[in-house]
Amino acid sequence: FPSHDSHFLKSCPRTIDIKYLRDLTNTEGSVFQHENSYYPIQHPSNLNLLQYYKNIFVDIVVEPNVSGNCFLVTEKLWRPILARRPFIVVSNANYLSNLRKLGFKTFHDFWDEWYDEYGGPQRIVEIEKRIEFIASWSTSELTEKLNKMKQTLDHNYQVFTGLSRSKIELAFS
Numbered sequence: 001f002p003s004h005d006s007h008f009l010k011s012c013p014r015t016i017d018i019k020y021l022r023d024l025t026n027t028e029g030s031v032f033q034h035e036n037s038y039y040p041i042q043h044p045s046n047l048n049l050l051q052y053y054k055n056i057f058v059d060i061v062v063e064p065n066v067s068g069n070c071f072l073v074t075e076k077l078w079r080p081i082l083a084r085r086p087f088i089v090v091s092n093a094n095y096l097s098n099l100r101k102l103g104f105k106t107f108h109d110f111w112d113e114w115y116d117e118y119g120g121p122q123r124i125v126e127i128e129k130r131i132e133f134i135a136s137w138s139t140s141e142l143t144e145k146l147n148k149m150k151q152t153l154d155h156n157y158q159v160f161t162g163l164s165r166s167k168i169e170l171a172f173s
Contacts, residue, residue, distance in 0.1 A: 053083035057142045058134055060127070063091035067119050071098040071172075081160045084153040086110070086146075088127055093119035101171045103159045105152045110145055 053059075059080035065072050070092065077099075080087040086107045089095050096106045096116040106113055111133055115126035137145065 049079055050083050053080070053085050056080075056083075056085055057146065059083075059085055059087045060131065061087050061089045061091075063089060063095070065092050066090060066123070067092055071095065073099075078160060081156045084150075084157055086149055086153070088115075088130055090124065090127060091119075093117060093123070098172075102163070102168065103171070104156050107149065107152070109152075110149065 061076045061080065063072060063074060063076060071094075072091075077087065077089065081104075088107075088111075094116060096113055100106060111130050115123055115130060118126055
């Protein structure tokens with residue numbers, strides 16, 4: 001191993017500063033009100049990513065399926081929904097269309113979502129254009145857009161918390 005690699009290995013195993021995590025989650029305005037409020041997708045608590053969403057405008061969700069004709073939703077999408085943040089999804093074609101069948105709202109009022117018609121490499125090219133568009137917004141524009149999205153973000157949170165097997169079956173029957 002090069003010397004910098006061996007230094008890292010000698011410092012293992014690394015530990016998580018639990019006090020820091022507890023203090024972070026107990027701050028005013030935190031998504032969490034106490035240390036046990038981590039949602040079950042993120043266990044153990046040191047894997048909880050929701051605490052970082054206060055610094056994220058949009059989540060680029062990369063699902064495992066990027067081709068074919070299936071609809072697989074994972075915890076990667078649930079995180080921005082639970083954190084009430086917009087998302088762009090790297091997956092197979094018609095993913096957003098299928099989300100809307102479940103009752104979720106997407107963000108076509110804020111950026112072009114035609115990328116959803118594409119799968120594979122073309123989808124990535126189209127998503128890159130959306131990311132560049134969003135990256136051109138100033139901090140004040142991002143804040144303004146997030147405020148305008150509040151109704152959609154709250155709606156998606158409510159849909160998620162009310163999702164059931166029967167609702168999913170009904171949407172795709």
